Amino acid sequence: MKYFYKAKKRLVLALAIWIGLVPNVYSQDIVTVFAASSLTNALTDIADSYQATHDTKIRLSFASSSALARQVEYGAPADIYFPANQKWLDYVIEKQAVDAKSRVTLLTNSLVLIAPNGSAFAANPSVESEPSSSLLDLLAGGRLALGDPAHVPVGQYAKQALNHYQQWDELEPQLARANNVRGALVLVERGESPLGIVYQTDAEVSTKVAQIATFPAESHSPIEYPMVMVSEKPSKSAMQFYQYLQGEEARVVFKQYGFGVNQ
Incomplete structure (x- = not known):
């Protein structure tokens, strides 16, 4: 009985500690970006720099623009969609899966x-x-x-x-x-x-x-990288990172990787 009491006490204590830690684990905002594979290196560097100065986790998912468009269409939990051509952005807009008003063409390539x-x-x-x-x-x-x-x-x-x-x-x-x-x-x-x-x-x-x-x-057609917010009511963290991607610090990184950046 004494052993059972001690074991129960340890379990309650562990549970209390775990419950106390949960808010800390989940308090960090998460922003999910679906991006074309060709953006892998540049976006990874930009996300790392951003996370170093913001209490936000940037979750990057890279694949072909078409595969990501299909995921966005079917409700995948993305905050930002960043494909490698206008066609697939047109597609998700036609499907009413993103906020068309937030569309911006950010980059070019060769x-x-x-x-x-x-x-x-x-x-x-x-x-x-x-x-x-x-x-x-x-x-x-x-x-x-x-x-x-x-x-x-x-x-x-x-x-x-x-x-x-x-x-x-x-x-x-x-x-x-x-x-x-x-x-x-x-x-x-x-x-x-x-x-x-x-x-x-x-x-x-x-x-x-x-x-x-x-x-x-x-x-060939112009190689352009448009970007859009998925939700019409994005989180504050998602909007801040979306704006950061259009700012000077991000532009410097994109240019370092050889992208043309629209002003």
Whole structure:
């Protein structure tokens, strides 16, 4: 009986301590951002800096813009949606899943052709400032890595660019389709694809690939990153971080990673 009493006392004490700690554990506000994979490095740095000076936890979820749009459409608990093209933002607005009034176009990017470091392309590029040469010949039986044009923005931009050079039809059977831009980057980094098409910002964060050529802006639609609040009545913390992403401190980081920043 004495042992039972002591054990019960310890349990009550532990429960009291746990209950006392719960408010501290859950008092920190959480802001969830659904963002395109190409924003991974820049947004991670921005979130880290923000959390260092604010009592707010920034939860980042990276994937293809289309996959995230579907999640937002079906009510996933996001505060901010930050895709890599206007199309998917239009989609969630049409579905009335976000606050259309909060829409802002924040960033721009470029499209580049990449090859693994140490490859013949990297050592002696046979493609000049823009990829007007036949990529099918350059692939020599290999596959061209890019985001799946069916649902990944970088793949859709790539398809437009290849159509501009009248190479899409011959290259389509030779594609290695990735679920997002980082997947395409990895295929080239590992040497599984001799060439790939990614955003310039993704190529620049990798130490394993070389940029062989840049697709001119006129070869594809403008690469733009719009941003929107999901709720029409966001939390104070969500609104503050949304505004921070548009401020000077965040702009500096975006520029460091090679993004164009709209003023």
